[in-house]
Amino acid sequence: MQHSVTPESRAKVNPLTSTYSFTVFPDSLNYAGTLFGGKLLSEMDLAASNAARKWLYHTSCDGLVTAQLSEVNFKSPGMLGDIVEIDCTITKVGISSITVLVNVIKESKTGQSGVICTARFVFVALKDGVPFPHNIELN
Numbered sequence: 001m002q003h004s005v006t007p008e009s010r011a012k013v014n015p016l017t018s019t020y021s022f023t024v025f026p027d028s029l030n031y032a033g034t035l036f037g038g039k040l041l042s043e044m045d046l047a048a049s050n051a052a053r054k055w056l057y058h059t060s061c062d063g064l065v066t067a068q069l070s071e072v073n074f075k076s077p078g079m080l081g082d083i084v085e086i087d088c089t090i091t092k093v094g095i096s097s098i099t100v101l102v103n104v105i106k107e108s109k110t111g112q113s114g115v116i117c118t119a120r121f122v123f124v125a126l127k128d129g130v131p132f133p134h135n136i137e138l139n
């Protein structure tokens, strides 16, 4: 069912920023003993796509895919037991695209924090498997 949702009301329901977190367990480590980069990228993709997909509620789009991942910078290693916080900010929308900047913060077992990784994701909204205008505006 379609609803009439203004950009203002959508922004109230879906803030531009969202956070997802997980704890580094042993099965996420590489053989250097630090958080495996592929695991982190997967979690970032999930967090960023979830942030974007919420903006597609009440649109005619029925899904989205990751189109581009760029500007990936692994700045410091994640360690066993760290709480990893993935902060996502929607920064730009096109006709069917949504750009999300991702900043990954770690918090150690002793409470020390630092940046693990930053990256930029572009998602494309779909309908029936092809790009479709989402009609989203950012104010």
Ligand SMILES: CC(C)(COP(=O)(O)OP(=O)(O)OC[C@H]1O[C@@H](n2cnc3c(N)ncnc32)[C@H](O)[C@@H]1OP(=O)(O)O)[C@@H](O)C(=O)NCCC(=O)NCCS
Pocket: 064, 065, 066, 067, 068, 093, 094, 095, 096, 097, 098, 122, 124, 130, 131
């Ligand atoms: C992403 C995809 C849907 C784009 O399809 P397409 O027919 O080439 O898209 P179009 O040329 O019509 O462009 C549609 C939009 O996508 C954007 N886009 C397409 N390819 C892009 C890319 N590589 N990087 C960034 N944006 C891209 C365009 O800029 C355009 O944005 P706009 O609507 O806001 O102006 C298609 O390439 C695809 O399905 N790729 C595989 C996605 C995938 O499997 N991801 C991993 C699993 S989620």
